[in-house]
Amino acid sequence: MRQTGITRIELAIDPILFQNMDAALPDELAAPDDELFIRRAFEQDGRLGCELLFRRYYDTLCSHAVRFVSSKAIAEDLVAEIFCQFYAEKVFQTITVSYRAYLYKTVRHRAYNYLRQTIRRDTGLEEAQYQGVSSAQQPDAIAQYEELYQDVERAIQTLPIQRRRIYLLHHFDGKKYAEIADELGLSPRTVEVQIRRASHHLRDLLRDKWFIGLLWVITGDIS
Amino acid sequence: MNEHINKQRLFDYFAGKSTALEKKQIDEWSREPAQQEQFYRWLDEWEQAHRQYTTNLPVAFSRYHDFLYADQAVSTNPSPAEEPPFRSIRPLSRRTWLVWAVAASVTVLVGLFAFRDQLLTRTYETAYGETRLVNLPDGSAVTLNSNSSLQIPRFGFGEPWFGTLWFGTPTRQVVLTGEALFSVTHTTTNQPFVVKTANGPEVVVLGTEFTVFARPRGTKVVLNRGKVEVHYQQPDHQPRQVTMKPGDLMTLTPKGELTHQQMQKPPANPPWTEHRFVFDKTPLTEIVAILAENYGLTAEIADTETGQLTISGAYSAKTADELLRIIAEVLNIDIDLKSGKLILTQKPLQ
Numbered sequence: 001m002r003q004t005g006i007t008r009i010e011l012a013i014d015p016i017l018f019q020n021m022d023a024a025l026p027d028e029l030a031a032p033d034d035e036l037f038i039r040r041a042f043e044q045d046g047r048l049g050c051e052l053l054f055r056r057y058y059d060t061l062c063s064h065a066v067r068f069v070s071s072k073a074i075a076e077d078l079v080a081e082i083f084c085q086f087y088a089e090k091v092f093q094t095i096t097v098s099y100r101a102y103l104y105k106t107v108r109h110r111a112y113n114y115l116r117q118t119i120r121r122d123t124g125l126e127e128a129q130y131q132g133v134s135s136a137q138q139p140d141a142i143a144q145y146e147e148l149y150q151d152v153e154r155a156i157q158t159l160p161i162q163r164r165r166i167y168l169l170h171h172f173d174g175k176k177y178a179e180i181a182d183e184l185g186l187s188p189r190t191v192e193v194q195i196r197r198a199s200h201h202l203r204d205l206l207r208d209k210w211f212i213g214l215l216w217v218i219t220g221d222i223s
Numbered sequence: 224m225n226e227h228i229n230k231q232r233l234f235d236y237f238a239g240k241s242t243a244l245e246k247k248q249i250d251e252w253s254r255e256p257a258q259q260e261q262f263y264r265w266l267d268e269w270e271q272a273h274r275q276y277t278t279n280l281p282v283a284f285s286r287y288h289d290f291l292y293a294d295q296a297v298s299t300n301p302s303p304a305e306e307p308p309f310r311s312i313r314p315l316s317r318r319t320w321l322v323w324a325v326a327a328s329v330t331v332l333v334g335l336f337a338f339r340d341q342l343l344t345r346t347y348e349t350a351y352g353e354t355r356l357v358n359l360p361d362g363s364a365v366t367l368n369s370n371s372s373l374q375i376p377r378f379g380f381g382e383p384w385f386g387t388l389w390f391g392t393p394t395r396q397v398v399l400t401g402e403a404l405f406s407v408t409h410t411t412t413n414q415p416f417v418v419k420t421a422n423g424p425e426v427v428v429l430g431t432e433f434t435v436f437a438r439p440r441g442t443k444v445v446l447n448r449g450k451v452e453v454h455y456q457q458p459d460h461q462p463r464q465v466t467m468k469p470g471d472l473m474t475l476t477p478k479g480e481l482t483h484q485q486m487q488k489p490p491a492n493p494p495w496t497e498h499r500f501v502f503d504k505t506p507l508t509e510i511v512a513i514l515a516e517n518y519g520l521t522a523e524i525a526d527t528e529t530g531q532l533t534i535s536g537a538y539s540a541k542t543a544d545e546l547l548r549i550i551a552e553v554l555n556i557d558i559d560l561k562s563g564k565l566i567l568t569q570k571p572l573q
Contacts, residue, residue, distance in 0.1 A: 034264075047291045054287050055280070060270035062278045072276060076283065084290055101263040142262060143236075143250040150239040172276075 035099055042092045050087045053099055058083070061107050067149035068111035070156070070171045078114065082106050108145045109138055115148070119203050120211050148210060155205040159198055166191055167198035228252045233265045238273070348372040349401070351519035352542060354496065361395060362408040363416065368495050369517035371401020401516070402436045404493055424455035424475055434493045438516050442475040445486065445493075455481065498541045504533045507567065510550060518543035522558075525568035529556070532569065 033039070038056065042049030058079060065075035082103065086092065095102055139145060156164060169180045170191075177195075181188040228249065235241050236249050253262050349355045349367045357365045357373060360380045365373055375397045395407075395416040407416045407428050418426040420437040424444070431449030436442065444453055446467045453465045453473055465483060467473060474482045494501045495517075502510070508530045514520045520543045524530040532554050540546035547565075551558050559566045 050291060051284075051288065054284055057267070058280055058283060059274065059278050060267055063270050063273075063275040064266070066275045072278075076278065080283065080287065083287055087291055098260055098263070100267055101260055104263045104266060141250060142253040142259060143246070146237060146239075147246075153239070 038099060046087060046090060046092060049092055050083065053086070053103075054083050057100065057103055061103055064104065065107050065111050066172070068108075068145075068152060069114050070152065070168075071174065072172060073174045074114065075111075078110050079107060082110065112138060112145070112148065115152075115206070116211050119207050151206060151209065152202075155202050158205070159201060163194045163198050166194045170195050228258075230265050230268070233262070234269050237266065237269045344374050344398075345377045346372055346374045351517065354498075359397075361410065363395075364406045365397070366404040366496050368402035368404075368493075370519065371399070371403055373403060374398040399435055399437050401438065402434070402493075402495070404432070404434045404496060406432045424453045427452045427454060438512075439477070440512060441477055444473045446471050455479075494537065497539075499537055499539050500546065501537045502534045504535050506530060507532045507534070507550070507554065507556075510534065510546075511567070514543060514546065518546075520547075520565065522547075522565040522567055525566055529567060529569040532556075 038049055038052045041052050061079045061082075062072075062075050065078050066072055069075050069078065086103075091102070092099075097105075139148070156167070159167060166180055166184070169175045169183070170177070175183075177188045177191045180186070180191045184191075232241070232245065232249065236246065241249065252258055347355065347357045347367065349369055349371050351370050353369055355367045357367060359365065359375065367373055380395065395410075395414055396419065397417070398419045400421060405416075405418065405428075416428050418428075418435055420426075420435070420442060424442060426433065426435060426444060428449065428451045431451055432447040433449075433451060434445050434447070436444075444451070444467065446469050448469050451467050453467060454462060455465070455475060456462055456479070465473060465481070467483075470486050472484050472486045474484075500513075507524060511522050511524060511530075514522055534550065534553055536553075538546070538549050540549060547558055550556060550567075555570045557568045557570055559568070
């Protein structure tokens with residue numbers, strides 16, 4: 001706790017100084033327990049701990065999830081499910097890592113699963129939300145998830161401007177075809193076609209690299 | 224440990240600004256279990272500084288809070304010694320593995336029921352002019368008419384354990400607004416299937432086929448096959464129950480007046496599932512209500528006399544336009560569009 005307070009002040013004053021600090025930290029001091037307060041809460045009452053955890057991490061987890069799944073609604077559902085399961089299965093009693101590590105890992109696994117199902121079309125878009133965390137066929141290195149969401153973002157950037165806009169209005173904002181058609185002065189049919197083309201394009205870009213086969217290697221940008 | 228790995232490096236990495244070499248270094252570094260906590264600590268910090276959008280935390284938190292404290296209302300809790308079964312969330316599939324279909328046709332019109340939104344439910348909705356078939360995990364099927372919605376539990380539909388923990392009752396429970404045809408499968412454990420509606424009756428069935436109509440103007444249930452119990456409340460808040468047999472039609476007005484009648488020949492499927500309308504001396508006022516409910520179309524009738532005109536027969540109409548044209552022809556009515564509203568007037572007799 002104290003350590004985190006110091007680094008935040010450092011950041012406000014001098015970012016360069018902060019960088020040096022980090023490089024110089026010995027291992028023990030590099031891992032302060034900034035979740036101590038939440039841990040204490042769990043010792044008292046699981047619900048209270050969960051509430052604190054939710055307040056602390058909901059926003060950032062949703063932000064992280066949306067980088068993968070591109071939809072605010074799906075990201076929020078995904079994160080909410082994780083918190084529900086966390087309480088229902090009393091994960092806090094057996095957890096060995098920090099809450100933050102557990103939550104982020106779980107978000108990434110589920111987001112990966114969701115993408116796998118929608119891009120491979122194993123199941124429909126809605127049904128994909130129901131699949132829990134399966135340990136089979138997940139990227140085994142942490143860093144590969146960064147690669148994944150960056151590929152997702154790059155793939156979206158390759159869409160032509162108007163198509164990208166329409167795709168994001170539908171997937172990210174969750175607007176319906178009719179709403180988008182009104183907003184942009186297009187016919188709903190045009191909107192539908194654009195979205196379908198965008199989805200196919202994204203699927204093609206991502207599928208071969210990520211969702212076929214069991215070997216993942218960091219190769220760099222998809223072109 | 225690689226000395227070059229620091230927070231700024233990771234921030235660049237999260238933002239996609241690293242070189243291939245840097246990425247490789249970070250990948251190696253993050254594989255060390257000792258570094259993973261640090262990785263996530265920095266990831267969280269970076270996300271805090273680079274939010275993709277603004278969430279509605281108060282609303283989400285309030286829902287989560289409700290979820291956490293929901294089981295305070297449940298009377299029975301699983302004993303701590305019980306090992307919770309592994310949560311397998313099955314995707315909605317057409318496979319029916321507990322089932323043989325006992326079908327009964329009931330058309331029920333039920334009042335709107337505002338079900339409290341929880342994180343644990345999932346809602347299917349139809350737009351104006353749309354019908355949709357929804358398959359439930361237990362093998363039951365629901366066909367939704369236009370402008371309707373069906374809310375089902377997200378987890379463990381039909382699984383007794385989940386029912387006990389999260390709902391206090393066996394969970395074949397759905398909430399309907401609008402109109403739908405239900406084909407409910409009979410489970411080997413005789414688990415009831417409950418259709419709740421807004422402020423009105425609940426339909427409890429074992430295995431049956433029935434239609435429920437639940438709109439602001441009233442509630443109707445028609446039973447095709449099987450047996451259902453309809454639980455409702457009279458205005459005096461006394462809970463009451465009525466058992467229906469095939470061919471029965473039950474109507475409940477918003478005021479709470481109940482009528483229970485035998486229909487001569489209940490239709491095999493409600494006509495709207497095939498884009499047909501069947502009218503039996505139906506007054507224009509009711510047709511206008513149907514247009515509003517199913518197509519979102521507001522139409523005004525010029526005078527009360529015109530409103531009393533009735534129409535009978537079976538008609539096919541896929542869209543509101545088609546239906547309007549049919550009515551105009553059969554009843555000899557003018558349809559004018561004035562300042563965005565449809566006005567229906569009887570043509571002068573010639």
